[in-house]
Amino acid sequence: MAAHGSAGHDTGSGAAGTWADRDLRQDKPHSARMYDFYLGGKDNYPADREAAAKVVTAFPGIKVCARANRAFMHRATRLLARRGIHQWLDIGTGIPTSPNLHEVAQAVAPDARVVYVDNDPIVLAHANALLISSDEGRTAYIEADVLDPESILTAPQLTGTLDLTQPVALSLNALMHFVPDEQAPYGIVDRLMSALPSGSALALSHCTQDFDPDTWQRVVDIYISSGTPAQLRGKTEVEGFFKGLDMVGPGVEVAHRWYPDEGTDATVATGGVTDAEVSLWAGVGFKP
Template sequence: MTNAHTARDIDTSRPHSARMYDYYLGGKDHFEVDTLAAESVAKAYPGIFVCARENRAFMHRATRVLAQEHGIRQWLDIGTGIPTEPNLHQVAQSVVPEARVVYADNDPLVLKYAERLMRSTPQGRTAYIEADANDPDSLLNAPELAEVLDLGRPVALSLNALLHFITDAQDPYGLVSRLLAVLPSGSALALSHCTPDFDPRTWEKVTAIYTNAGTPVQFRSKKDVARFFDGLQLLDPGVSVGHRWRPGAPAGDASTAQPPTDAEVSLWTGVGIKP
């Protein structure tokens, strides 16, 4: 992991999606510009805080299911974001201490806090790669990845709340296919993706806020999210609203006290296995 970035590399002139997400989760690693943008989103879509929590809870459940029921011992988590405990490796290693996890992100602020992502169990391994999801070959060829993950054995590709930041012009389906192509049979894709399906007008406003802040987004329908799983064997219950995916599986953290509505969550989630 390089330490080349300093505070000067962190652009605080405009909001950043990872720092806004940190705000939604009640974190402290964001700036005033992020707070203002996040509050604009919350004004248009008060459910954003529920959405963020349910996204984390889904990641925890999916990680446990893959470790306990499908023998997964390796994860590649792209679009990691600012560390919020428990992180994916902590969840995985609580089930299988030998789990290996590689995180990837391209935000200097994530790099600043990446030491939180490196606290592995003695039996496992973790690494952090500074990489852009839109350059999968650079990510896959990173020496840190080869040092931690054995691509000859199953790997869970974790793309949580990432793909709605990749527009169709950037070919998100080709990106996912490229990443899955190098993973062997028995590997998995776990993803979550915000959707306008339940409240299109609200999500038009959210889209405008992010786009005007310099972060193009494309929130997709259930049909379009399901396309990411083409060729994979979807685990039950298929592509589901976040809080409805295996709700009986322990999440590892508290979700909302009362079951949220689908419109509050507005998040499609799913896990597929590569045959």
């Protein structure tokens, strides 16, 4: 599936020196490294490649899905920056893949501030790539878990980087399908959004079984057997994450169809891509 279900802590410019003694769990597949494999990255290990190969066999469109997710993040970030949001909280950041969210945001708004959150040690290992900001802007990294939103909202890296009296974009890209219903995903999103002021926004993408349920069940089974919880959701369920928000047109849409006039990214060719290959609902909503 596109991305992984984790969250992060601000490490500062010395981040790369803080992970040497961490267990990177190289012998077990990890969704962040599998996602890196789908995107053609090199920050993955044999266990990740073996599990990812099983997914590719079950669902050859997974690489299209991953690229479509990155492209949605780029378009959503640019749109939000152009609409005046200059602060982001990006949870489930994943392994850095340029351009990262802050690079996209700061290309539009050089003073943009971004706090990245993830709980995977390999993301911490690469956190320095996330901390290279424009002179006017600022970035930070928090090592924390989305399942514990209070640890994110009270982290000094968050409160020291973002002004929570001003609008913030909460970015949850390909994350919540790794939070099953028993872990209260809607309550987590509600809690995070409740801490942000009026004018803030939610940008969210989520894998779905709507277009090919049998294939996606096989994909989910691979993740679960590899130790990663996963739950796909249909369009109505994904729309539930945006309850009470004012949606940007066209609302929740298949990722490659969401706001296509916002520009086409080189990371995904929309021509000939089918909804079933993308299998990702995406949307952006503003908090009244």
